Amino acid sequence: xxxxxxxxxxNYATTDDSLKSTFEQYGEVLSAVIIKDRDTAQSKGFxxxxxxxxxxxxxxIEELNGKELDGxxxxxxFAEERPQGDRPRRSFNRGPRRNFDRDRxxxxxxx
Numbered sequence: 001x002x003x004x005x006x007x008x009x010x011n012y013a014t015t016d017d018s019l020k021s022t023f024e025q026y027g028e029v030l031s032a033v034i035i036k037d038r039d040t041a042q043s044k045g046f047x048x049x050x051x052x053x054x055x056x057x058x059x060x061i062e063e064l065n066g067k068e069l070d071g072x073x074x075x076x077x078f079a080e081e082r083p084q085g086d087r088p089r090r091s092f093n094r095g096p097r098r099n100f101d102r103d104r105x106x107x108x109x110x111x
Contacts (some may be wrong), residue, residue, distance in 0.1 A: 002030055003057035004079040008046045010034065011070035016047075022069060023049045027056025048079055 020032035034047035
């Protein structure tokens with residue numbers, strides 16, 4: 001069964017291909033993806049690798065966690081599945097913001 005691995009603290013210059021080649025020495029890589037910002041397409045500094053073999057995934061985590069990759073010490077561990085229903089919803093309509101001190105002078109008197 002395939003296991004998904006989380007890799008954090010990646011160098012922003014690290015590519016999907018370089019990540020894949022790093023993990024290929026441990027076993028068959030099914031996928032290697034670096035997460036990028038939607039607007040700028042810049043790396044967010046973390047990614048995921050999916051290995052075909054559980055034993056290979058365990059060995060890769062054990063050997064690569066805390067090691068240097070592209071000049072940065074990376075954090076490598078099993079990826080935790082995030083339930084889809086528990087995502088926080090963003091509210092863009094927060095209502096009026098009030099700053100009561102804005103309309104006062106330096107002595108505290110209202111205009």
